[in-house]
Amino acid sequence: MSTKEFGEKLKSARLETGLSQRSLGLSIGLSDKTISSYESSRSYPNLEILKRLSEVLKKPVNYFLSSVTEEVKISDQLNRILRKQEELEKELDTLKGLLKRVE
Secondary structure: OOHHHHHHHHHHHHHHHOOOHHHHHHHHOOOHHHHHHHHOOOOOOOHHHHHHHHHHHOOOHHHHHOOHHHHHHHHHHHHHHHHHHHHHHHHHHHHHHHHHHHO
């Protein structure tokens, strides 16, 4: 994941919780300038800080680490599974109809 993606996700999560950069920074022992630096992709937090951000923003660490590409891949896989499920349900209905004719 790029620092740009991380910065965008951090800002989005912060805004969802209604926190300012200052209040988020204070809640985890950082300055608002550091939060701004993360959000603007000038720097990236270490794992300890990432965990604290995750706790305060009520998001799993993976939310900040997974990329949009990974999310699209997962979404595509889910859609393929759902289409296959629909095909199997139609096939099952056909088989049920044939079974009723035989009985």
